[in-house]
Amino acid sequence: MLYTVAHGVIPPLVRAVWRPTVEGLHHVPTTGPVIVASNHLSFFDSVVIPVVVPRKVVFLAKSDYFTGTGVKGAAQRAWFEGLGMLPVDRDDTKAAIASLDTALEVLRRGEAFGIYPEGTRSRDGRLYRGRTGVAHLALTAGCPVLPVGLQGTEDIQPVGSNRPRLRGVDVTVRFGEPITVAGEYDGVPTGRARRDLTDRIMTAIAGLTGQEQAGTYNERAASTT
Structure with a gap:
């Protein structure tokens, strides 16, 4: 109920303020499970993607965003829940592993799950x-x-x-052609299959953004917001 109400308000508001340019929206599957894999530049990535996709996209968000008190805490919680986000404790190893189970449950329900393969924002x-x-x-x-x-x-x-800046920001969201996996890795060792598929995904993202590829993993800073 909260998602339905909030989603009727937040997307039009965000689109009116930042007016993102959206390309390739026809590539978004309208039904069925799908993983929405994006590069990660900002906290606002998890806001922009859900408001331009014409179906619910579930992202995981820091549990701190859901535990605030008072009016501000309630408003913040309503905002994140309204965007379809689920809480996760990023500093708890067991919780991080459990988040994969949460993601699989979302997919088993036939929904879209958003993820940043880089793991944290590129600075x-x-x-x-x-x-x-x-x-x-x-x-x-x-x-x-x-x-x-x-x-x-x-x-x-x-x-x-x-x-946030409300003016003078040019935001572009590009969707590429879905990468299918069904039957493509039959008989391939698990580790090799995961690495190959991940690299394919990152190559596709690079083609959409034109970013220089670092070739290394991005480590999360000691303190993030």
């Missing part, structure tokens, strides 16, 4: 090597992966800024 604009969790999900669920390329979201709220 230098480069595209980092993908972690194989995205491939684990796709191969386990047998569902397609929709590559997404974001540009400009890092300018909405630059690192160090405590409030």
Whole structure:
């Protein structure tokens, strides 16, 4: 109920403020499970993608966003729940592993699950090597992966800024052709299959964004917001 009400308000508001350019929307499957795999430049990535996709996309968000108190905490919780986000404790290893089970449950319900294969935001604009969790999900669920390329979201709220910019920001969201996995990795050792599929996904994302590929993993900073 909360999602239905909030989703009728938040997407039009976000589109009116930032006016994102959207390309390739016809590639988004209208039904069935799909993994929406994107590059990661900003906290706002998880806001922009759900408001331009014409179906619910579930992302995981830091549990801190759901535990605030008072009016501000309630408003923040309503915002994230209204966008279809689910809480996860990123600093708890067991919880992080359990988040994969949460993702699989979302996919088994026939919904879309959003993920950033880089693991954390790129702070230098480069595209980092993908972690194989995205491939684990796709191969386990047998569902397609929709590559997404974001540009400009890092300018909405630059690192160090405590409030979003409402003007002078050009945001582009590009959707690529879905990458199918059903039957493609039969007989391939699990580790090799996950690595190959992950690399295919990252190559597709790079083609949408034009980012320089770092060739290494992106490590999360000691303190993030």
